[in-house]
Amino acid sequence: xxxxxxxxxxxxxxxxxxxxxxxxxxxxxxxxxxxxxxxxxxxxxxxxxxxxxxxxxxxxxxxxxxxxxxxxxxxxxxxxxxxxxxxxxxxxxxxxxxxxxxxxxxxxxx
Amino acid sequence: xxxxxxxxxxxxxxxxxxxxxxxxxxxxxxxxxxxxxxxxxxxxxxxxxxxxxxxxxxxxxxxxxxxxxxxxxxxxxxxxxxxxxxxxxxxxxxxxxxxxxxxxxxxxxxxxxxxxx
Numbered sequence: 001x002x003x004x005x006x007x008x009x010x011x012x013x014x015x016x017x018x019x020x021x022x023x024x025x026x027x028x029x030x031x032x033x034x035x036x037x038x039x040x041x042x043x044x045x046x047x048x049x050x051x052x053x054x055x056x057x058x059x060x061x062x063x064x065x066x067x068x069x070x071x072x073x074x075x076x077x078x079x080x081x082x083x084x085x086x087x088x089x090x091x092x093x094x095x096x097x098x099x100x101x102x103x104x105x106x107x108x109x110x
Numbered sequence: 111x112x113x114x115x116x117x118x119x120x121x122x123x124x125x126x127x128x129x130x131x132x133x134x135x136x137x138x139x140x141x142x143x144x145x146x147x148x149x150x151x152x153x154x155x156x157x158x159x160x161x162x163x164x165x166x167x168x169x170x171x172x173x174x175x176x177x178x179x180x181x182x183x184x185x186x187x188x189x190x191x192x193x194x195x196x197x198x199x200x201x202x203x204x205x206x207x208x209x210x211x212x213x214x215x216x217x218x219x220x221x222x223x224x225x226x227x
Contacts, residue, residue, distance in 0.1 A: 008151075032212070032214070034215070034216075036218075041201065041221065041223060042220055042221060043114075043116065043203045043205075043218035043219050043220045043221045044154070044203070044218045045218070046215060046216070046217060046218075049215055051212055088153060088154070090216075094211070097144075097156060097159070098156075098216055100153045100154050101153065102152065102153045103152075103153050105151075
């Protein structure tokens with residue numbers, strides 16, 4: 001079993017819909033959680049960073065962390081075709097390296 | 111966020127030659143950088159941790175003599191793929207660590223697509 005599980009998709013939604021992404025993890029030592037967006041043939045771009053359970057909002061993006069369930073989510077409101085990309089969750093324990101999920105490919109259709 | 115510049119973005123080379131990829135932190139000093147490899151439709155695989163002024167730490171299964179890492183300054187790390195073979199063809203991405211503890215974040219370069227003929 002992988003430490004971080006993420007559905008590879010593709011997840012196809014119409015423009016304007018809410019995109020819902022999630023990851024589950026098994027290592028209870030993970031304390032810091034990130035979401036990255038990666039366009040094809042580009043490096044990942046940091047979207048959201050959280051280190052506690054609860055919600056964090058930034059513009060159209062909302063990140064949720066539920067440490068008791070070992071489950072994190074990313075929601076994208078009012079999705080645009082430019083949001084079409086692969087979204088990677090990543091997490092780490094204190095002082096440790098990042099562990100990535102496999103990525104979810106998202107397609108937002110106009 | 112912090113800017114990490116990676117060069118070149120695309121390189122094609124003949125089998126047996128060596129290729130150098132540069133990773134620069136543009137607006138901050140990075141004592142620690144990371145090198146990743148990514149195959150199509152797969153996630154990032156950490157190859158090595160590059161520490162300024164000391165030897166790199168390689169992940170299990172990564173040949174340190176094949177993937178030479180040099181981190182001679184606080185803003186530059188290089189990855190040299192020596193005696194490249196077609197199986198080394200991949201997307202290589204560097205990243206730099208910014209901040210410590212709770213504030214620690216990882217910013218990535220734009221990646222280098224290596225094609226070995």
